[in-house]
Amino acid sequence: APPELWWKDGVVYQIYxxxxxxxxxxxxxxxxxxxxxxxxxKDLGIDIVWVSPMFDSPQVDMGYDISNxxxxxxxxxxxxxxxxxxxxxxxxxxxLILDLVINHTSDQHAxxxxxxxxxxxxxxxxxxxxxxxxxxxxxxxxPTNWRSYFSGNTWTYDELTxxxxxxxxxxxxxxxxxxxxxxxxxxxxxxxxFWLDKGVDGFRVDCVNMYSKGVSFQDxxxxxxxxxxxxxxxxxANGPRMHEFLREMNTQVLDIYDAxxxxxxxxxxxxxxxxxxxxxxxKQLSMVFQFDIxxxxxxxxxxxxxxxxxxxxLKEIVAKWQRFIEGTDGWTTAFCENHDQxxxxxxxxxxxxxxxxxxxxxxxxxxxxxxxxxFIYQGQEIxxxxxxxxxxxxxxxxxxxxxxxxxxxxxxxxxxxDYAMTSIQILGRDNAxxxxxxxxxxxxxxxxxxxGAWMRVHDLYPEINAAKQMGEKDSVLSFxxxxxxxxxxxxxxxxxxxxxxxxPENEKTFVFGKRFGxxxxxxxxxxxSEEQEVKLxxxxxxxxxxxxxxxxxxxxxxxAGGRKVRELRAWEGxxxxxW
Ligand code: TEU
Numbered sequence: 001a002p003p004e005l006w007w008k009d010g011v012v013y014q015i016y017x018x019x020x021x022x023x024x025x026x027x028x029x030x031x032x033x034x035x036x037x038x039x040x041x042k043d044l045g046i047d048i049v050w051v052s053p054m055f056d057s058p059q060v061d062m063g064y065d066i067s068n069x070x071x072x073x074x075x076x077x078x079x080x081x082x083x084x085x086x087x088x089x090x091x092x093x094x095x096l097i098l099d100l101v102i103n104h105t106s107d108q109h110a111x112x113x114x115x116x117x118x119x120x121x122x123x124x125x126x127x128x129x130x131x132x133x134x135x136x137x138x139x140x141x142x143p144t145n146w147r148s149y150f151s152g153n154t155w156t157y158d159e160l161t162x163x164x165x166x167x168x169x170x171x172x173x174x175x176x177x178x179x180x181x182x183x184x185x186x187x188x189x190x191x192x193x194f195w196l197d198k199g200v201d202g203f204r205v206d207c208v209n210m211y212s213k214g215v216s217f218q219d220x221x222x223x224x225x226x227x228x229x230x231x232x233x234x235x236x237a238n239g240p241r242m243h244e245f246l247r248e249m250n251t252q253v254l255d256i257y258d259a260x261x262x263x264x265x266x267x268x269x270x271x272x273x274x275x276x277x278x279x280x281x282x283k284q285l286s287m288v289f290q291f292d293i294x295x296x297x298x299x300x301x302x303x304x305x306x307x308x309x310x311x312x313x314l315k316e317i318v319a320k321w322q323r324f325i326e327g328t329d330g331w332t333t334a335f336c337e338n339h340d341q342x343x344x345x346x347x348x349x350x351x352x353x354x355x356x357x358x359x360x361x362x363x364x365x366x367x368x369x370x371x372x373x374x375f376i377y378q379g380q381e382i383x384x385x386x387x388x389x390x391x392x393x394x395x396x397x398x399x400x401x402x403x404x405x406x407x408x409x410x411x412x413x414x415x416x417x418d419y420a421m422t423s424i425q426i427l428g429r430d431n432a433x434x435x436x437x438x439x440x441x442x443x444x445x446x447x448x449x450x451x452g453a454w455m456r457v458h459d460l461y462p463e464i465n466a467a468k469q470m471g472e473k474d475s476v477l478s479f480x481x482x483x484x485x486x487x488x489x490x491x492x493x494x495x496x497x498x499x500x501x502x503x504p505e506n507e508k509t510f511v512f513g514k515r516f517g518x519x520x521x522x523x524x525x526x527x528x529s530e531e532q533e534v535k536l537x538x539x540x541x542x543x544x545x546x547x548x549x550x551x552x553x554x555x556x557x558x559x560a561g562g563r564k565v566r567e568l569r570a571w572e573g574x575x576x577x578x579w
Contacts, residue, residue, distance in 0.1 A: 007202070007260040007286055008331060009495050010047040010095070011484055012375045014204075016339045017054045017076050018062060018454060019435045020378055022447035028454045029435070029446070031077035031085055038088045040466070044381060044477075045484035048095040048260075050204050052339055054082070055101075058108050060172040061150075061399055062339075062433070064099075064206065065106035069191040079198075086199045097260065098195055100203035102187045103210045104173040111186070112174050119161050126183040127174045128166035130217065132157065145219045146236070147229035151403040154232070168210060168236065170399055178211040178245055188253050196257045208246070208263030208277070208285065212239030223301045231301045237267040243276060246284035255283065262333060262373070263288040266295075271324035278330040287331045287373055292317040294341050296348075298427060304404050306423035311507045311527050314348065319512070322371050322499035334370035336363065337377035342431040346386035348527075355529055355571050356385055360476040361549035362525055362573040368483040369494055369514060369523045369575060376480075378436055382466050383476035386431040388459050393421065395456050398429045434458045439467035474551060486547060490577065492516040500539070508532045509568065513540045522576040526568035536564050536576075543576035 021033030031054060041049060053063035056071040063073060072078055089096040105112055114123040130143035142155035142164050148171075155164040156171040166175045177183055192203070213236045220232035254261060265288040268274055277285050296314060299305025325332050336344045345351045349359030360383030367374060387395070393405055401424045408420045425431075435453045437460075438445035444461035447453045458464070469475035487494045497514035509532050510525040522540040526532045536543075541564070545557040550572055557574075560566060566574070 007048065007095075007373060009488070009491055010373055011045055011487070012048040012050055012097075012262075012373060013041055013044070013046040013381075014050045014052065014338060014375060014377045016052045016062075016378060016433060019433050019446075021436060021438065022449065022453070025448040026075060027447050027449040027452060028075050030075065031072070031081035035081070035085055035088055038085075038092060038094075042092045042094060044481055045488070046094060046376075048097060048201070049089055050097045050262075050375075051085075051099070052204075053099045053101055058106055058172065060106070060170050064101050065104070065108075065170065065173045066101055066191075067106040067108040068110070070194045083198055090199065095201035095260070096199075097202040097204060097262075098200050099206055100191055100261075101206040102176065102191050103207040104167060104169060104175045107172045107174055111176075111183075115174075116158055116160065116165070119163070123183075125180045126177055126186075128177050128213070129161075129163045130155070130166070131163055144217050144232070144235075145222075145228055145230050146232035147220075147227070150400050151229075151407045153229050166213075168207075175213075176211075178213075178241070179215070184245070184248070188249065192249075192253050196253070196259060200259075202254075202260030202286070203262075205261050205263040205285065207266075208288065209238045209242055209265055209268060210236060211245050212241040214239045233267040238273060243282075243284060246277070247282070250283045250285075261285045261287075262375075265289060266291040271320065274324060275328055275330045278325075278332075280329040280331070287333050289333055289335060289338075289375075290321050292321065293336055294338070299423070302404070304401070304420050304423040304427060306419075306426050311510065312505055315501060315504055315510050315512075318370070318510075319499060319501045319504070325371075326498055332372035333375060334367055334372040335375035335377075336367065337380045337432065338375070339377065339432050340429050342427050343384055343386045344380060345383055346431070347426065349571060350529060351385040352529075356383060357476055358549055358571040359383075361479045362571050364476070364480050364483050365523065365547060365549060365573040365575055366510070366525060368480075368487040369512075369521060371495060371497055371499060371514070374484075374487070374495075377432060379432070381477055381480040382437065382464055382469050384434075384437060384458065384464060385460070386425065387428075387434060387456075389425050391456070393424075396424070396428065396430045397455055398433065401428045401430060430455070437461040437465040439465050479549065483547070490519075490521065490579070493519045493521050493577070497521070500537075502537045503535075509534050511535075511537065513537065518578065520578045523573065524566065524568065524576075525573040526571060529570045531570070532568050534566050534568055536566065540576070543578055545574060546577050547575040549573050 018029045020029045021037050023030045023032030054076045055066045056068040056073050057063045057066050086096050114121050115127045133141040142153050146154040148154040150170050157164050167173050220230040263285040277288050297309050344363050345359045408417050435446035435457050440462045443452050444457045469477035493514050493516040497516040500513040502511040508528045512523050514521040522543050524534045
C-alpha cells in the first residue's frame with residue numbers, strides 16, 4: 001500500500017483504561033499500567049494502539065463525558081504519562097490513536113459552565129439551547145420527544161435561564177452546537193491539535209454521524225405508544241451538514257498531520273451512505289465502524305430487548321460490509337467487540353466450558369481472514385467471556401444498563417424486568433468492562449489493591465488469563481498471535497482480497513472465500529456444537545490446508561484425501577489457501 005495508507009494493514013488493539021492494568025494499586029487501571037504492557041501488545045503483533053478516553057472527566061459515562069480535553073483524568077495519570085506512552089509505542093514501531101469525543105462534553109467542562117451561565121454569554125450558542133413548549137393545559141414540555149440513549153428525554157430544563165439544553169446521552173453530556181463556527185474551531189484546537197502536536201497518530205471518532213442535527217428539531221415518529229420519549233436517531237443522525245463538517249475537520253486538521261480516523265457510525269445500514277464517509281477522494285474519514293454486526297440481537301427500539309437471531313443474518317452482515325468497498329476508493333473495518341458490547345464468544349459462539357476455547361479460536365480465524373483494518377478489543381485475544389449470569393444487578397456499573405433496568409423496574413412488571421436482565425446479560429456494556437485477566441493471582445493480577453478492582457473481576461480468571469495462555473502453545477492467545485502473523489504473511493488475499501460467500505441460507509456453517517489475483521483462501525466454520533458436513537465449493541477446489549482450531553486437523557485433512565466434503569466437529573474452523 002502507498003505510505004499514506006499505512007493504516008489499512010494495521011492490527012488495532014483497543015484499550016479501556018479503567019480495566020486494562022492498574023499500575024499504582026488503587027484498583028483502577030491507569031496509564032502507567034498501560035505502559036507496563038506495551039511489550040505484550042507488540043508481542044501480540046499489534047500495529048496501532050487505541051486508548052479509550054483518558055481525559056479529565058467526572059466519569060458519568062466512563063470518560064465519554066470530558067471536562068477538559070487537554071488534561072488527563074488524575075487517577076489515570078498525567079499528560080506526561082501520555083507523552084511517555086506515545087514515545088513507548090513509537091519506539092516499538094506502533095502507532096497510538098485516541099478517542100475523539102466531540103459530539104458532547106461533560107456538563108463540568110468550562111465551555112458548558114459558561115454557556116449555561118446566561119443567555120447572553122458568548123458561549124451560549126456553543127451548546128444547543130431551546131425554549132420550552134407548552135401543552136394545551138399549560139404543562140411545560142421539552143422541545144422534542146426524543147429519547148436519550150441512556151433512557152429519559154434528550155432535553156434537560158435549566159432553571160437559571162428557563163431553557164432546555166440537548167443531550168443525546170446522559171444529562172451530564174450536553175451536545176455541542178456544531179452549527180457554531182467558533183465552537184468547531186475550539187474543538188479542533190483543544191480536542192485535536194493539542195494531542196496531534198504531541199505525536200498521536202489519529203483518532204477513533206465517537207458518534208461521528210451525530211454532529212449535524214439539522215435545524216428543524218421535529219418530533220420523532222411514535223414507535224412506542226406507551227412512552228412520551230421515542231427513539232429519534234432517524235432525525236438526528238447523518239444530518240444535512242455532516243459531510244461538510246467532516247471535510248472541514250479534515251482540511252483544517254487531519255490532513256495536515258496525516259492522521260488516521262475511524263469513525264463510529266451507528267444507524268447507517270445503507271452502503272452508499274457509509275461510502276459517503278469513507279471515500280478516499282472525498283477526504284473525510286479513513287474508515288468507520290458500521291454497526292450491523294454489533295447491533296445483531298438488539299431490540300429495534302430498546303437495545304436491551306434481546307432478539308434471538310440465526311446464522312444467515314450474521315453471514316449476510318459480514319458479506320455486506322466485506323463487499324461494500326469493492327470497486328470503490330473506500331475502506332472497511334473488521335471488528336466484533338468493543339467496550340459497548342457483550343463479548344464475542346458469548347454472543348456469536350459458545351461460552352460453555354467445553355466449547356469456549358474452540359469458539360474463541362474459530363472467531364479469531366474468521367476475523368483474521370477478513371478484508372479491512374482489524375480491530376481487537378482487550379481480552380478478546382484471551383477469549384474473555386460475558387459476566388456470569390449469577391451476578392446480581394448490583395455488580396453492574398454502566399449508566400446505560402442501570403438506567404434501563406431502573407426504568408423497567410419502576411413499572412413493576414416482573415416479566416419485563418426479567419427480560420431486561422437477560423438482555424443485559426447478553427448485550428450489556430459491562431460484559432466488556434470487567435478487569436483484564438492477566439494471571440491467576442488475586443484479582444487476576446489486574447491490581448495489587450487489597451480491596452480489589454473498581455469492578456468485580458470475572459470468576460473464571462484462574463482459567464482464562466494471559467499468563468497461563470502465554471505458556472501454552474494451543475491457547476487462545478497463542479492462536480491469535482499465530483493468526484495475526486498469518487494474516488500479515490498473506491496480506492493481499494486476507495487484508496485486501498474480495499469476498500465470496502457460499503450457502504448463505506445454511507444455518508449451521510459459514511463458508512467464505514477470499515480472492516486476490518490468482519491467490520485464493522477458503523474459510524469453513526461450524527457455528528454449532530454438533531458435527532456438520534461442509535461441501536468445499538468448486539471455485540475453491542484443490543487448496544491446501546493451512547490452519548485449524550483442532551490440534552489434529554492436519555491428520556484429518558490427510559485422511560480426507562481428494563474428497564470434496566469435510567466433517568467439521570463442534571465449533572471447528574479450517575482455513576485453506578492456494579499457496
Ligand atoms: O457510543 C455511541 C453510540 O452510538 C451508542 O450506540 C453506544 O454504542 C451505546 O452503547 C448506546 O447504546 C459512544 C461510546 O462508544 C459510548 O461508550 C459512549 O457512551 C457514547 O458514545 C457517548 O459518548
